[in-house]
Amino acid sequence: MTVHPQALDETGLREVADVAVCHNTVACLHPTARRALWPAVAEALVPAGVLLVQLPPARLPRRSTTHALPTRTVGRHEYGGRLVTSAEAGRIRARFDYWVCGDGRVLRRHDETFWMWPGSRGQLIAELEEEGFIALPARPDPSVLAVRLARP
Known part of the structure; x- marks a missing residue:
């Protein structure tokens, strides 16, 4: 694997990858940036190459929701957190709050916010078809979309 220090459309990669994976990324791209990504992926894939995309949320949340993240104990410390999602200005605000507990108290906290577009x-599928991809049969995980380049 090679990591490039620039955006995919700036790498000049052409027909070098059998598979491309977009995990935890596409939702955080503005729709214009997301549509600009597809031609660069198509260019980097070999003919009949496959792209796996973790789908963004399909729509804005109707109300703010809180989801507790699994708590894990490692050594003497307990690690946990929560995710709060809400709609704001046509985007999804996803705030993650993490904490580390030990000796009956919170030792550290960290939070971060991601903005997502539904x-x-x-x-x-329609965006990807415009760039020469065809959808593959549904995957066991409905949050993943698999497409293949249609070019020979």
């Missing part, structure tokens, strides 16, 4: 499976 996009349905159908919407992403």
Whole structure:
């Protein structure tokens, strides 16, 4: 594997990858940036190459929701957190709060916020078809979209 210090469309990669994976990334791209990514992926894939995309949420949340992250104990410390999602200005605000507990008290806290844009499976398939991809049969995990380059 090679890591390039620039955006995919700036690397000049052409027909070098059998598979491309977009995990935990596509939702955080503005729709214009997301659509600009697809031609660069198509260029980097070999003919009939496969792209796996973790789908963004299909729509904005109707209300703020809180989801507790699994708590794990490692050594003397307990690690946990929560995710709070809400809609704001046509985007999804995803705030993660993490903590480390030990000796009956919170030792450390950290939080971070990600902004996401919704996009349905159908919407992403349509975007990808414009760049020469065809959807593959549904995967066991419905949050993943698999497409293949249609070019020979």
